[in-house]
Amino acid sequence: MARYPGEETERRYPEPVLRDVVSQVFAACGMTGADAVTLAESLVHADRRGIHSHGVLRVPDYVKKMTEDGVDPRGRPRIVSDSGAALVIDGDNAMGQIAGTLAVDAVIDRARTVNVAFAAVRGSNHSGALDWYTMRIAMQGMIGVAGSNALPTMAPWGGVDKIVGLNPISIAVPGGGRGPIVLDVALGATAHGKIRVYAQKEQPIPEGWAFDAAGAPTTDAAAALEGLIQPIGGHKGIGLAVMVGLLASVLSGAGYGTESGNMLDGATPGADGQFYLAINVSAFRDIADFAEHVDRIARQYRDSRRADGVERLYLPGDLEAEFAERNRREGIPLNDEAVALIVEAGTRLGVDTNTLLQSAR
Structure with missing residues (x-):
C-alpha cells in the first residue's frame, strides 16, 4: 500500500539512522544539538506517517534557509505576552518547529489550569507537518488544533494572482484503543511539496490538483510548480484558507499572504505565523468516557456501508497510522533523489552520511 507511485520499489532506511544523520546536518548549520534533533x-x-512532502525531502530547503536565506539556526523563541489563556510567542526567526514546540508545551501546560489555551506565534518560519503538534496535544488528553500561514500558491476564487496560501489546519481528538482521530490538511487540492515529489519522479500529478501559469488545468508536475494550486471545494476552500491565515497571522502580527514572501523569491525570514490551541477534555467530561464515545463514533464510521469496489472506510489519520506502524517496523521509504540531496547537503557541511547510505534495505 503506497502513498506515492513507485514507493514499493524505493529503498527503506531505519528511522534512528535517518533521524541521527539529518540532525547532524542541521547541527552543522549552527543549531544546538537539542534543536537539531x-x-x-x-x-x-x-515520513513515518507517509507524508513525504513534509519529510526529509525538506532537508536541502531547510539547510538553505539557515545557511543562506537568513533564518537564524540559533534563534530562541520566547513568550512575549501572557494573558491567561492567551499567549503570544515570538519565534526569534528560528525554524518554525522550534517556535512550535515552545508554543505546544505552553498551551498544554496552561490548559491544565485554565482548560483552554491559545498561542499565537509570530517571527516564525516553515513549521512542517502540523499533526506533529496536534498529536502531542492529543496525547495529553486534550483536543489539539493548529494552523499556519503559507506562501501564496492559490488565487482568489475566479482570480489568477497568487495571493492566498494553502494555510493548513490540523485537528487531533483523543480516542481510546486506536488512538486519536487526526486531520491534517492544506486547503488546496494538494501540497506544493507533494507536487515536488511527483516532479522528482518525472510522473504526472492527478487531475484536479493544479493549474498552469495561464490558469488552465494541468497534470504536468513541472507546469504545476510554475502555476497555481487548485483549492479544495472551490470558493469554500479559498474561504477557509483566508480564515486560517487570519488566525495564524493577524492575532500575533505575523505576515499574511504576500507579506510573508512568494514562491519566486522565497519566504521572508521570520515573517511566518502559526497558532496552537489546546482544549482540556477533562474540563468538560470524564476523559475515559470521552475516549469511549469517540471510539464508538469511530466504529460506526468505519463499519458503515461501503460503495461498490470500496474495501475500507478511513477516518482522518487512519491511513497515516497504518503507514507509521509499517514504517517503524520496515524503515522509511525514500526515493534515490531525496537521499542524494541529503547526502549532498551533508557533504557540503562536513557531515559523514555514509551510515545513512549503508543502512538502506
Whole structure:
C-alpha cells in the first residue's frame, strides 16, 4: 500500500539512522544539538506517517534557509505576552518547529489550569507537518488544533494572482484503543511539496490538483510548480484558507499572504505565523468516557456501508497510522533523489552520511 507511485520499489532506511544523520546536518548549520534533533524528528515523523512532502525531502530547503536565506539556526523563541489563556510567542526567526514546540508545551501546560489555551506565534518560519503538534496535544488528553500561514500558491476564487496560501489546519481528538482521530490538511487540492515529489519522479500529478501559469488545468508536475494550486471545494476552500491565515497571522502580527514572501523569491525570514490551541477534555467530561464515545463514533464510521469496489472506510489519520506502524517496523521509504540531496547537503557541511547510505534495505 503506497502513498506515492513507485514507493514499493524505493529503498527503506531505519528511522534512528535517518533521524541521527539529518540532525547532524542541521547541527552543522549552527543549531544546538537539542534543536537539531527536534527539527529532524519533525521531518522523520512526517515520513513515518507517509507524508513525504513534509519529510526529509525538506532537508536541502531547510539547510538553505539557515545557511543562506537568513533564518537564524540559533534563534530562541520566547513568550512575549501572557494573558491567561492567551499567549503570544515570538519565534526569534528560528525554524518554525522550534517556535512550535515552545508554543505546544505552553498551551498544554496552561490548559491544565485554565482548560483552554491559545498561542499565537509570530517571527516564525516553515513549521512542517502540523499533526506533529496536534498529536502531542492529543496525547495529553486534550483536543489539539493548529494552523499556519503559507506562501501564496492559490488565487482568489475566479482570480489568477497568487495571493492566498494553502494555510493548513490540523485537528487531533483523543480516542481510546486506536488512538486519536487526526486531520491534517492544506486547503488546496494538494501540497506544493507533494507536487515536488511527483516532479522528482518525472510522473504526472492527478487531475484536479493544479493549474498552469495561464490558469488552465494541468497534470504536468513541472507546469504545476510554475502555476497555481487548485483549492479544495472551490470558493469554500479559498474561504477557509483566508480564515486560517487570519488566525495564524493577524492575532500575533505575523505576515499574511504576500507579506510573508512568494514562491519566486522565497519566504521572508521570520515573517511566518502559526497558532496552537489546546482544549482540556477533562474540563468538560470524564476523559475515559470521552475516549469511549469517540471510539464508538469511530466504529460506526468505519463499519458503515461501503460503495461498490470500496474495501475500507478511513477516518482522518487512519491511513497515516497504518503507514507509521509499517514504517517503524520496515524503515522509511525514500526515493534515490531525496537521499542524494541529503547526502549532498551533508557533504557540503562536513557531515559523514555514509551510515545513512549503508543502512538502506
